[in-house]
Amino acid sequence: MSNTKGSKHDDCKNFIPVDAAKGLCAWTNEMIAIDSECCPKFEELPKCKNCKSFVDRTKDGLGNCVGLEDKSFWAYGEMPAVNCQGWNN
Amino acid sequence: MTELDLQRKKKLGDILAEKGLGMNFQYGGKAPEEIVDREFQDLKPHPRVEKLYDLYLNTLSSVSMEFGYWYNRTYAQHEYEIPVYRRAKALAVAFAKTTPLIIPGELIVCCKARYYRGSFPMPQLSEGFFLAHEDEMYQEALKRGGESSGELSRVGAGGGNVTESFGKIVSIAGKFGIRAEEVPALNKIAKAWYKKSVDDLGNRWEREVPEYDLKEKIMRTMICMFDSGYTLPQGREVMSYYYPLEYGFDGLLAMCEEKKAEVAGNASGDGISGMDRLYFYASCIELIKGIQTWIENYAKEARRLKQYTHDPKLLADYDKISACCEWIAHKQPRTFYEAMQMIQFMHTITLNEDALSGMSPGRLGQVLWPWFEQDVAAGRITEDEALELLELQRVKFTCFDVFASFGVVGGVLSGNTFNNLAVGGLTRTGEPATNRLEYLMIHAGMTMPCPQPTLSILWDEKIPEDFVLKCAECTKIGTGYPAWFSFRMGTEFIWNHYQKEGMTLEEARSYAIGGCLETAPAVWKVLHLGGKEYEVPAGASQPAAVGVHFISNPKILEMVLFNGYDNRTGIQVFEPHGKKLESFDEIWEVYKDYYAKTIDVLCKCNNIQHDIWRKNNMCIIQSLFKPDCLDKGHHIGDMGYRWNGTYNIESCGTINMVNAFVALDKLVFQDKKYTLDDFRKAILANFGFYKADEIDSFSLAEQVKKDDGDEFDAIHGDCLQAPKYGNDDIAADKYLILWEKWFTKVAHTFESLFGLELYTCQNSVSTHGTQGRACLATPDGRLYGTTFADGSMSAYPGTDRNGPYALFKSATCWDQSWSQNSQMNMKIHPLAIKGENGTRHLADLIKAYLRRGAHHIQFNVCDSKVMRQAQANPEQHRDLLVRVAGFTQYWVEIGKHIQDEVIARTEYESI
Structure with missing residues (x-):
């Protein structure tokens, strides 16, 4: 778990990008917008x-x-x- | 003009109907008032496929800079290397570094970029577009401060095209979306290629052609609309999957190492390029290693994703993917599944080398047959499991996007990528090549209808009738595939053309379709699996459609009538011929002269563009895959392929030109009812009508007359009533014969950069819309800006009045084997071919045409009312597919000028 301040979903290891606007959360398999607020499970992607x-x-x-x-x-x-x-x- | 103004005015279709001269948009009866659906609409793909396809339908076409960044960084790092090796290093690093993407539920993996429908710009080919829009994109990126979270439902009109910027997404070329944060990187890379890209260098050198000024004018006036050397330098050809399928990548590495040692320091009697072989093999080695890393990265990603799930099915999927990728990164595939995954990697790898469209799997069912046959026999796979994989492949191929400029993507390709999969044909020894896997491929096209791979059947009298009927059933679902080709005509063309390069009849039989309708040569290769030997086809040629693209035939006639002057742009294109044009023969002579001058200058300029491409941006990936580069030690730019005489001349608007010739000859020279000046005046006045762009409608019947436009009623009426192609009327068809006899032969007098003669290619893709918009009214009665007849053999909408068999006789009045292809589109109402009897009638109709010596035919089986409804309410028809020219595309992703033309095509109510 990391600090999510200023981060977006495609900064997260648990995010599977689908297109430039959205992707899937690997934990929930739900579609989320890249720019929506990140959750406490955020893990920084290199x-x-x-x-x-x-x-x-x-x-x-x-x-x-x-x-x-x-x-x-x-x-x-x-x-x-x-x-x-x-x-x- | 307001909508209300338009409604008050009369449209051409209504005017003609009042006079009892209605254009014939329905033949063989009248369609019922209510909408009739197509058959087999209850077929569904497997659940996992359906889910992935739904995701695709809600995915935006997106670009990322990752692959391009690593390519450019590595390319810069190796500035002083041998060019081919430098490029190989850059590609290898880009593959090795690009982040893999696996969507849960996928069994066949691999994306072009880190998006499901991802692609990336290649400014090394052409950077001008980005630089021209640099500031605009940058400003757009700065503005992008808003949240994108509310935009998930944005897909609708336009399908997955990002036609406008929104949230933090910047639209590029009216189709692709890029994250605003990545725009500065795109601009930086584009700037690095300023005056260095194939486009810029090609332009610098093509100016050395003495007639270059003419080329500029030809392009500006849209007499021609496509520079093939830097836009889509590869494609419209058939893949060879043979080498990795036979040897595995480790086997290829060993082969290249051995060859490299053999040729290092040896010219082997070739003082010009013998030494180049060392660099080629070294480049292949680098590239293979990069590819292997890329595949292994997918194995790693599959293993990583296991942490997120306890679902045993998903865990099994990830195990299967990782085991497969680990194996095929090195070895020959063992199973049908592994072979399918290998195909996906190879195809994607190829697409990532260049901006290219029309990279066709070819006769994939025959290539994959060994694995399918042995897996089924051993009980390792059921037909249903194989069908699921084929459906998954369809979704993956549909995800492919080609990144090119707006003019190319929108104006030519309609966003399509033309991955053509062919079934049928004959074996080397003349036996039917059809197999059980091909049945499943056709069936997958029915259960998972989507644009890619598009399907073609190479029909021959020997093809089993039940297979023909299966293909006819597939045609009835309304996706426009399979396109039907005469195997005999294709073989004749291929053999005639490539005999000069040593081709035998048996080799000619290995051909398939590359891209839309481009007949593309191949070879037979022997594949070993499980102790058995198989002979499989493998593409072995240069791109089968690069060169002079696309010449607007009606526009050349316009030049003849107006003394080489383009009234739309005010440009004097050709030297004024200054002739009085006192006979049709004189018109024809000037026409040929202008046309030949057009080909000549375009051919020279394109040769230079392609030469720059092969020197600075040479193809290594396909050189690794396709015969005979590995044997020769030369990439394709150095003629490493088996067949190299593939450059062509593509035309557009043939039938409007033919009909225009008919009207001019009859009304001016035979009947002497009008003078050429009368025609010129009427054309400049657009026969008293508004321009198509002014009313935003592009089919003839919808055109709106001006209040003061009556002056030209008589001449326009006579033009429309003059004999038309498509009615088995020699008075019209003789001009087609005249044209084809000249066009197909004159092509051979021009030479490609490979020193081999050109041939003609007669399919319009989407250019009949774009080039129609740039063309004034034509003597056949067509109006300014309206779309031309598609392809080369389709009748102009509404003018084929005597039924399909009359149309077929017109189309086959010349020997179609003279040309790489011809193109016939027909639109049939679903009721006309309903049920089993309907299927048989359709198959009989097709066979009747192909037996007459036709090359190709394809169908839209659709009630025109559905298309009209889809035009009005695109958001309700996201998955409606139509056949345009040689390709199937989502209705919502094609331009209005093409939509109008497809709606206007004559609808056959019975056959």
Whole structure:
């Protein structure tokens, strides 16, 4: 369980995205809107925005990733990092 | 004009009816007042399929940047690598990193992106659209502060298309939704490709063609509407699933390693490209590893999802998925289920390489037969279980979206992806190729009616009659599939065309349909399973429909009549011919001259676009899958495929052109009733009618006359009453013969970038709507902006007055094997073919047409009143399917200009 403040459903590990607006809660199998309020079972999904290697963040949600072998490349905070070997929280 | 104004004015259909000259929108009787439903509407898919399909119907077409991000980052990282290897690395990392998505209840998994109906932009092909809309999208993204929670029920009019931004979703290209948070990433990636994309580089180099200025004018005036080199460079072809199905990915890895060692440092007598083989095999190795990781990630995801459920059925599903993915990431599939899952991965992988449509499974029932046969014999699967898998596959394929610009997605494709699955045909040795699995595939098309895969039957006299009747039953459900093809005509075309590349008749028999109606060559490969050998077909050609697309035939005639000048845009397109046009022959000569100039410049420019594509954005995935790239060590850009002469010229509006020729020749040169100037004046005045766009209706009968429009009544009436194609009237049909004899032959005088001659392709997809809108009134009486007749052999709506057999005789007045295809659409009222007798009548009708030497026919079995109702109340008809040109699509996802045309097609009340 994590702090859900400022989070949306597609920031949660238990969320199965269906489209850009909604998805399924893996626990309940119910359809929920991505932007609706998260519940206490919220578990943070690895994303660039919650990685320590995501630096120089801008108001657009962009920043730089310094955690992979190319040392530095721009990244966007909302990208899932489930399969990123450099994700570091 | 207000709605009320419109209602007060007279429509063309009413005017003609008053004069006793009604257009014939019904033939063979009159439909009953009440709506008649289609047969077999009580068939249902398996419960789990129904649930997933319901989810699909409520899913928005969505894009995410994940795949594209990893592709671009890796591509940048390897800036100084050999281009093919650089691209392979980028693709491999993108596959390995993209988050897998499994929806509970799925048994066949794998999505293009992390959405159920997901896709992603590929600015490496064309970034101009995003940059043009960058600020607009960015501002839209900034505005998106609202909650999306109230928007779950937004699906309705427009189906799953995100036609407008809402909540935190930004609409792109009038179809796709993207999270506002991802728009800055999209813009960033698009900017990185500025002046580097295939589109930009292609444009830079095509300007070197001396006649480039003409090409610009041709595109701006919509004489042609499609640059194929950077929009949809692959597709309209048949997949080869053979290699991973035979060897497994580990086997392919070993093969590539061995080949790489064999060719490293050896030119083997080929001083130009012999050395390239090393880089190709190394690229394949990288790519296979990325693909294997992607498949394994799905296994992991299935295992992860187990934590959320105690439902034993769901737990069993996840175990089955993970075990399957773990196995097929490395080995040859052992069971029908594993083979089906392998197909899903391979198909999705292919779709993720390029923006492409028409990636067709081909004769999949014959490819999968070994697993089905052995599983059924061993009791590992029942037919009902196989049917469920086939239904699941239909939903997964329907989820595929192709991301391209609005003009391509809306104007050409109508949002369709054209994954064509063919049944029937003959084996290499000329025996019927039909098998029991193909029966189930047709049945799955009935129990799970949805657009993909669309179905085609390759009909031959030897195909068992009960199979033909099963396909006719499927046609009656009203989804528009299967499309019916003459196997003999297809084989004739294929063999004639590819003999130059060494094709034998036996090889020609392996062909299938790629995309809508594109006859696409293949080969036979030997597959081993359970100690048995099978011969299976495998696609082995370049995209069977790239090149010069689509030329508006009526628009060229407009150019002839107006001395090369486009009145709609005010552009002088062609050099003025300056001729008086004193005979039809003279018109025909100028017509051919303008047409040939059009092909010539478009062919040269498209060759350059495709050349840039093959150099900078080359295809590696299909090169890995399709014969004979692995044998040759060359990707498709270097002619690694077995068959390479696939480039074509696509036309649009043929029948309006034919009817226009008839009217001009008769009224001006034979009867001398009008002068060409009379025609020009009437055309510019749109025969006294409003433009279609002004009244937002695109079928002829609905067009509205201006209050002061009487001046052109006589000439318009004569144009409409002139003989028309589709009535077995040689006075009209002779112009079709004239056209086809020239068009199909002149194509061979043009050369693709592969140094091979072009051929003609005659299906309009959706361009007859878009290009109709750009075309003034035509001498056949058609009005400005109205949709052309679809395809190439369908009659113009309301003009086929003598019944289906007369239409068939008109359509087969020329040798259809000269062309890659032809296209015939018919609309039949459900009552006309009701019951078992109706099914037989339908099958007999089809066979009568195909036996006459036709290439193709397909049907909308639907009461036109249902379509009118659906146009008025789209939200009540989310799942209504119609056949447009060569594809089946949701009514609510096609544009109004096409809807109007489908409604207007002549409805046969009896056959």
